[in-house]
Amino acid sequence: MNQDYIKPNAWSIIEEGFDAARVKSSESLFSLGNGAMGQRANFEETYTGPSFQGSYIAGVYYPDKTKVGWWKNGYPEYFAKVLNAPNWIGIDIWVDGEPFDLNSCTQVTDFRRELNMREGWYQRSFKATMSNGAQLSVSVKRFLSLKLEELGAISYTIQVLDGAHKIRLEPYLDGGITNEDSNWDDKFWNQTAMESQGERAFLKAYTLKTEFHVCSFMANRLCHEGNWISSAPETVLAGERLGHAYELDMEKNETLKLYKFGGYVSDRRYAKENLIPTANQILDTALEMGFDTLLVQQVLAWQSIWDTADIEIVGDLKAQQGIRFNIFQLNQTYLGNDPKLNIGPKGFTGEKYGGSTYWDTEAYCIPFYMATKNQEVARNLLEYRFKQLPKALENAEKLGFDGGAALYPMVTMNGEECHNEWEITFEEIHRNGAIAFAIYNYTRYTNDLTYIPEMGLEVLVGIARFWAQRVSFSEPRSQYVMLGVTGPNEYENNVNNNWYTNYLAQWCLLYAKEQLQLVSKKYSEDYERIVKKTKLEEHEPGQWEEIAQNIYFPASETHGVYLQQDGFLDKELIPVSDLDPSQRPINQKWSWDRILRSPYIKQADVLQGFYFFEEHFSWEDHKKHFEFYEPFTVHESSLSPCVHSILASRLDKVEQAYAFYLRTSRLDLDDYNKEVEEGLHITSMAGTWMSIVEGFGGMRVKDGMLCFDPNIPANWHSYSFKINFRGHIITLSKTQDEVSLRNQGKTGLRVRLLDEIMDLPAER
Structure with a gap:
């Protein structure tokens, strides 16, 4: 039986009710990314129940020595692993000296998570009764900025519900992290410096063997009952962890809000001697703009993505939610800004497959990026392979x-x-x-x-x-x-x-x-x-x-x-x-x-x-x-149902095509393969997009001409999608009875719809 706790919604992924048994699955499903970094939806506060902590930086990896029982000539020396990066989201909380931990609370009510795909943020709220009797209401919102790709932002709000309590907050950076996926339990990071500057903190480290230098950073602002707390925090050092502690007394119904800004800068982009100054510049911008202004920027950036990438389905809420979830996660994983990056099968949501590049990119992902972004993005993916041609020659020679x-x-x-x-x-x-x-x-x-x-x-x-x-x-x-x-x-x-x-x-x-x-x-x-x-x-x-x-x-x-x-x-x-x-x-x-x-x-x-x-x-x-x-x-590969859906559409087996589409679009949401807690199937999500555009939409390019031969599942009222074809933004809309095309390009375009060649005039 597939999981079914995700609430159907056109633009959001929603979970209601706290269940420790599904925490790891939800950590995958509610993951965040911005193309440069990503993180699983781990709780900010301490959680001692089953959890898979994960934060990842694009392009930063470790060559984990191969582990096999019987070595064969030609085996590679290592399996590359995307690295679990230092954790910057953590916020430890104590109430009257007792750690706040949902796993040990006597009651958790009104628990709700939402991943808002239209606007690009994740929110969690709940009420909890601790074992010492303290009652809190908590609301957390966070996002990874598309505009400042090294930056993430958290708003963490606590309200005391029952009476007076002493609250201690300790936002921290933690470099003492390990990978779930490790061959020999190697130490991947070497920490070189921890530095505290008022309400800012910096942790410098480099990866062993590959020597990627990274600075993890944070800055915190605390607001009590609408008033900023100006006193400097206590600096707390413990092993490879650097924290800032705040303590204050709170009365019933009072509210405390912590704004935490954090992220990573690395020498993939900046000189390693300038990492802390660069992090400070990013924090200057973040603190000057503030959480709310950054969030407005985030909403606008996602609006721009959806303007060309959205697929709208009317009459089937689960199908609608599925395709938007897939499109959202693809854009969280790769935006095409850096030709040195590619698309791992798990993206930033887990460690299986090492976060490496597979043939999935060429077979499934390139069509999505060609049609939803400018062609330079797809060209970057091809350039990635061209630049690695010398290694491909070496790989062949080794065999x-x-x-x-x-x-x-x-x-x-x-x-x-x-x-x-x-x-x-x-x-x-x-x-x-x-x-x-x-x-x-x-x-x-x-x-x-x-x-x-x-x-x-x-x-x-x-x-x-x-x-x-x-x-x-x-x-x-x-x-x-x-x-x-x-x-x-x-x-x-x-x-x-x-x-x-x-x-x-x-x-x-x-x-x-x-x-x-x-x-x-x-x-x-x-x-x-x-x-x-x-x-x-x-x-x-x-x-x-x-x-x-x-x-x-x-x-x-x-x-x-x-x-x-x-x-x-x-x-x-x-x-x-x-x-x-x-x-x-x-x-x-x-x-x-x-x-x-x-x-x-x-x-x-x-x-x-x-x-x-x-x-x-x-x-x-x-x-x-x-x-x-x-x-x-x-179909025990995530890459299988989409191809069958496209072929079934071509053969007018629309009901069968729909069944395959639903499986590929909700593969993770409904956990068909019983493995979503390990991470999402990012590259197969591009196949979901193909199932609609190339499958139901029948989109092809033949003899240089854009062609459509659309059909529609019986339970859909309509669907529509946009593609960017050679600078023309083309919208196809299909109902049960009609089909229409729009051309938002600057010039007309000749297309084939069904068996008719037509000139599609520009609308602007």
């Missing part, structure tokens, strides 16, 4: 490839492979194809013809060289085969001739050859530079085409489908519908041996290829393959 072959990593922070499960590190090589496809997808959508000659062609050459060496020529088949691979469906590994991998390889080889020809004709100087830099031999493009034209694809004449890999039909083909529900999810119930021998598909594999290369196959081919593979798919 025995040569001659300029490039293998991009499955998991990375700096371009080096840092994933150490052999069937993924060595075999899940389809990620190379996703990166090449992203270059094609970006060019097709934006019509930016400069990226490939400037950067992309070198990437495509390296990838083509890899595929040319990775195939083997089979004498019995007289074709090229691909041995020992794992496709996106990780429930079958070390297989031969995974169809999706073979198809990607074929396409990449032909696409690289085609782009070489185009660049040689239109950008001769770039072509000469690239040929010289890559040492491209004259025979190579011809060799790529010969391999591509002779790649083997497993297929079944009986079923009329491509086979997922050699031997798939040797499995006992029992559909998922015949599985005992008590055996789901199989990845938590079955041995790995049993999973590998089963026909069950973790995520879209053959169908992922049909999604990427839709125009290569007929409608009948789509239908036949969807109906063959869907019954065996358990």
Whole structure:
């Protein structure tokens, strides 16, 4: 049974009632981020119940030494870990000498959390009776500023409900933190300085091995009954923790409000010797503006994001809440301001997957960022891979490839492979194809013809060289085969001739050859530079085409489908519908041996290829393959339901598409995979957006033209979305009976709606 405590609401995530059993899940769901840093929704005050404390800084990581039972040649030396950063949100509270802790309170009532997605803030309120009888009402609001990306702000209000009490507040910075996800329980940080300046405090530290220098900072202002407390706080030092303590007597119904401003500055952006002065400048701005003015800025910044990113659904509140939650979290994770950053599968909400970059970015996230922001944001994501091409060449060389072959990593922070499960590190090589496809997808959508000659062609050459060496020529088949691979469906590994991998390889080889020809004709100087830099031999493009034209694809004449890999039909083909529900999810119930021998598909594999290369196959081919593979798919990857939703929409299986959409949009809100307490599934959230825009909206780019072929679920009254297409803001609105398009660009645009080509005039 899925969790169902989140209240349906169009613009907010709301929890009512305190339940210690769901604290860790809510810490994930109510997480905050601003692209530069993020934090789980931990309580500011002490909490001794089960909790997963987490604050993270974008781009700051640690190379945690690989831990495996049996070392294999080619394994990476480390798995990169996003680091749990020093905690700046903490505010310890004592009432008459007793620590205030919801876990030890005798009664907690009126507990409510709200994550306001429209305006970008998180609020928590409750009433509590402590074991000493003291009764308090507490209201807390906090946000991470989009305008001052190093800054977060907290307003913490306490009201005494029962009588006179001595209240002690201690806002603090804590550098003595550890990662939940650690291989050897290493110490990740080395603290170098703690400094107190009146109501401001600074904690300097650097990461071991990677030596990222960070200054965590805070400033506090206290207000009692509307009057500012001007007396200096007591400085409290304890180990790696620096606090400021305030004490005062309060009477019944009196109110105390603490404003706390905090955050991080690092030498990723500032000189390490200037970190404290820079933090002071940020605090000067924050204190001058004040919490309320900063909050107004926050609301306006989020309004600007929603102006182009919002999707409105009328008639289905849970579906509406789901898509906005996904869009909100994507924007909290990555805003495109820093080309050195990328998108981790958990974003700033947890530590699983190390916070690293996966192929998810290219396959799922780039379409979202291309269409909801300016094209420079998506180009930054492609530039990220271009700058890491030297490491991709090194990664391939470590595995025995040569001659300029490039293998991009499955998991990375700096371009080096840092994933150490052999069937993924060595075999899940389809990620190379996703990166090449992203270059094609970006060019097709934006019509930016400069990226490939400037950067992309070198990437495509390296990838083509890899595929040319990775195939083997089979004498019995007289074709090229691909041995020992794992496709996106990780429930079958070390297989031969995974169809999706073979198809990607074929396409990449032909696409690289085609782009070489185009660049040689239109950008001769770039072509000469690239040929010289890559040492491209004259025979190579011809060799790529010969391999591509002779790649083997497993297929079944009986079923009329491509086979997922050699031997798939040797499995006992029992559909998922015949599985005992008590055996789901199989990845938590079955041995790995049993999973590998089963026909069950973790995520879209053959169908992922049909999604990427839709125009290569007929409608009948789509239908036949969807109906063959869907019954065996358990969707135990967060990346699976969105692809199935898009394909089902194309096949006019709208009810099925809707079921998949609901699963992907509420994957975390309803905790389908029973793991939300570990963090959110950020990269798959982009797939939720695709399920509506590319699925129900039928948005495609064909021959340079924007095309729509929309449908609508039966229980929706209407939906609408906006996309930024080559500088035109296009709005599609669909009801049960009608569809309309608007063009908010400066010039007209020719589009295809259903089967009609039309000129869409500009509205301004």
